[in-house]
Amino acid sequence: MPELPEVETTRLGLVPRVVGRRIRDVVVREPRLRWPVPRDLAGRLRGAAVSAIRRRGKYLLFDVGAGHLLVHLGMSGNLTVVSPDRPVRRHDHVDLVLDSGDIVRLNDPRRFGAVLWVRDPERHALLESLGVEPFDGAFDGAWLRRAAHGRRVPVKQFLMDSRVVTGIGNIYANEALFAARIHPSRPAGRISRPRLDRLAAESRAVLSRALAKGGSTLRDYVGSDGAPGHFQLEYAVYGRAGEPCPACGAPVRVARQAGRSTFYCPACQR
């Protein structure tokens, strides 16, 4: 589930119940995530207050005392606030027990997620090379033009490159390229400036719509039953191979790029 809108929805759901609280304890049931959960994590966090929860790309940063707790949800992770009587389920790997009694619980079947301690986010390897945020004003056609200059990589892979712009995953890359009418395998450096302007705008628009949907299910998303209960955006092309293009009716095509499925309309996207 977690693309940028889901991560931001998670953040918004956590803030009111977590910011300002102290961490009473940390329970690590399974430390083998993408990287091992630091052994001294509980020692660092116990007793500390969470002063803010921020997001950079798809990384969540809990500001706590002398450093930050970094959480990434990988492909299958979710972070919910649950009450202490909630039974532990399969893949409930990490709990933050708050002084309110609430528990912030990470469930992640595939274990591609991460829970790390970060002293200085500005100089952390996972964060320092990240590109612009899609909702930042700096993300526009000029930014894409600079980053794409001379590059022959297919624009879809370019758009998913977190060093260029953070948080655009496979679904939204497909949707943004469709909305901008750009063929996913076109070399990034060979797209005109006006089309890059449109690509930036459409990328932002697609993410905004998804975020608006996520926001409307916020209560469910971090609710007491923990059911993610999303309510998905209608995708124009993603997952719709063979179905008619919503713009022209031609069958949506699926191809493989860098090991990922790419959905596009061969008639509309050039």
Place this chain on the structure above:
DNA sequence: AGAACCACCTGGCAGC
């Protein structure tokens, strides 16, 4: 330097 692959892991589903 840039691009193409691989790796990590579990669960769900189609097909037999």
Place this chain on the structure above:
DNA sequence: TGCTGCCAGGTGGTTC
């Protein structure tokens, strides 16, 4: 029903 193979929302690391 149960098995096998394939696919899945991410991204760092290795190889060419």
